Amino acid sequence: MSEQADLTQSQLFLDDTWIAAQRRLQRCWYPAEVHPEPVLRPEEPWEGTVLVLYGTVLQVGDTYRMYYATYNPPRQSLVCVAESDDGLRWRRPVVGEVEYQGSKENNIVLPGPVHPSVTHDPDDAAAPFKMVWYEDTAIRAATSPDGYRWTRIDTPLVSPVGDVQNILLDKVDGEYVILAKPFETRQRYGARIVGFTRSADFRDFPRLDIIQQPDLIDAPAVEYYGMTAFPYAGLYLGLLWRYNGLPDFIDMLLTWSYDLKEWQLPTAREAFIGPAQPWNSMWSSSASGPPIRIGNHLWFYFGGRSRGHGQNPLQYGAVGLATIAVDRFVSLTAGHIEGQVVTKPMTWPGGDLQLNASTTRHLTSHPTDGGGTLFVDVLDSAGQQIDGFAVSNRAEFAGNVPSRHRGSAQKEARAGVVRWGEGRSLNELAGQQITLAFSMRDSHLYSFRSSG
Structure with a gap:
């Protein structure tokens, strides 16, 4: 299913469809x-x-x-x-x-x-x-x-x-x-x-x-x-x-x-x-x-x-x-010991990477009440790090972004956007086969998507 997925829609972690490997993470479910x-x-x-x-x-x-x-x-x-x-x-x-x-x-x-x-x-x-x-x-x-x-x-x-x-x-x-x-x-x-x-x-x-x-x-x-x-x-x-x-x-x-x-x-x-x-x-x-x-x-x-x-x-x-x-039915959650998840390969359609995630200690806390970390590295089809999108240039997500913002088109386009060193966007890798590697501590990852 993952190969044919429309990446401009939210990709949830209801099952292992997108998971190639993970360690020290837990799948957590949430009631309405x-x-x-x-x-x-x-x-x-x-x-x-x-x-x-x-x-x-x-x-x-x-x-x-x-x-x-x-x-x-x-x-x-x-x-x-x-x-x-x-x-x-x-x-x-x-x-x-x-x-x-x-x-x-x-x-x-x-x-x-x-x-x-x-x-x-x-x-x-x-x-x-x-x-x-x-x-x-x-x-x-x-x-x-x-x-x-x-x-x-x-x-x-x-x-x-x-x-x-x-x-x-x-x-x-x-x-x-x-x-x-x-x-x-x-x-x-x-x-x-x-x-x-x-x-x-x-x-x-x-x-x-x-x-x-x-x-x-x-x-x-x-x-x-x-x-x-x-x-x-x-x-x-x-x-x-x-x-x-x-x-x-x-x-x-x-x-x-x-x-x-x-x-x-x-x-x-x-x-x-x-x-x-x-x-x-x-x-x-x-x-x-x-x-x-x-x-x-x-x-x-x-x-x-x-x-x-x-x-x-x-x-x-x-x-x-x-x-x-929005999207917060289930999360991949890391505790105080860092965990990782690596996705299965995908062909990036272009656009920014947007996350629905939280690095706050409590899901209901203020967006600036930090405590956790969430980093994103990008790998190629062979599992090798892509220059400019990994290690010292890896992207960091911080805060509590429940979804794309509905207030205006400009705010919606920015919400949850991930950028790498020197402000680089995943749009640079449009058409290439990649995998995403998330490293997490005290954080929750609900979904990812392309901004299109």
């Missing part, structure tokens, strides 16, 4: 930070006590739009829409499409669907919005010209299936991709698992192929309840909903793939988003689609509930927010 209060709570009569974000958050123009469902037994599920200008303060627009208790003054867009998931395809001018949901052991769908007025498709897309499904927000190679729970998974496989299907026309989806199921690292009572996925930096990241049967709660694991078929998980199965507040103490499930990028952070929206899977009638559910700095 759950914000204390929900961003959307059940407030309207039709919402009952539970908002279910088996739904989607996406950006339409300058506005963020959220599709969520109500769960208020014995009443039917209702698909609703909320909008926001900043991702924090959400309003319920009056859609005027569905009557509730004699009035259409509400934000309901569709009655009935369970677990709605929405994709936005601007290439389809007639019906850019598409929704899938679970109904009667099948994935059913609807299309819309504006995301407010929906027309149901008569025939199911996939049948039979289980009761959880998510559609990727972005098409993959021109095809729509759905991740879903295969039918009767507990009877056939002994646990809930995740399957995959894709279609070019949003009508003909083949049977699901299994892509995620518990393994020997998982506890015996663990099942995989559902999953969302999105493109990120040349690969696919996913949030896998881990159902812990004993005790009864659902959290989420970070997972990744290079082809949407073969998925990997960290060996240490620590939650990426899990119980953090009373309102999500027993259940956390992610919105479909990618996180929203705000400045140097990724915003993940998720549904949280206060009671377990088997305690639905008494639960409270709301929509929460968890954030993490």
Whole structure:
């Protein structure tokens, strides 16, 4: 994979794809930070006590739009829409499409669907919005010209299936991709698992192929309840909903793939988003689609509930927010004894080398609170040092740069840039095959990339 990688995108250290050799380093994983209060709570009569974000958050123009469902037994599920200008303060627009208790003054867009998931395809001018949901052991769908007025498709897309499904927000190679729970998974496989299907026309989806199921690292009572996925930096990241049967709660694991078929998980199965507040103490499930990028952070929206899977009638559910700095899912970390990592060969495309890294003692400290070191040498295809880019001319990175800066094009171009002796840039080696050798102490390396 490394030979074909687009080096103008961030290269992460989720696995050993880029690592030729290393010593005295540790791969460290980081959870997202759950914000204390929900961003959307059940407030309207039709919402009952539970908002279910088996739904989607996406950006339409300058506005963020959220599709969520109500769960208020014995009443039917209702698909609703909320909008926001900043991702924090959400309003319920009056859609005027569905009557509730004699009035259409509400934000309901569709009655009935369970677990709605929405994709936005601007290439389809007639019906850019598409929704899938679970109904009667099948994935059913609807299309819309504006995301407010929906027309149901008569025939199911996939049948039979289980009761959880998510559609990727972005098409993959021109095809729509759905991740879903295969039918009767507990009877056939002994646990809930995740399957995959894709279609070019949003009508003909083949049977699901299994892509995620518990393994020997998982506890015996663990099942995989559902999953969302999105493109990120040349690969696919996913949030896998881990159902812990004993005790009864659902959290989420970070997972990744290079082809949407073969998925990997960290060996240490620590939650990426899990119980953090009373309102999500027993259940956390992610919105479909990618996180929203705000400045140097990724915003993940998720549904949280206060009671377990088997305690639905008494639960409270709301929509929460968890954030993490761009690229900072995992790091190669050195302690007080210096460590090294040497990358596999790459053909440098030109541009500066930019790092997402930290040499500060604490990740939340001030950028000038130093203590660690991080040096970069450049080697040729034979592993020999390149004059002007190694030893006495080696580059030094210092500080805490979470990502490319989003404030202006000028600041973004400078953030995390590495220069060698006399201000030399890696752009001088454009088109050459090189390897990068990082020497680190008390520091963290999250990703590297070319500025292009």
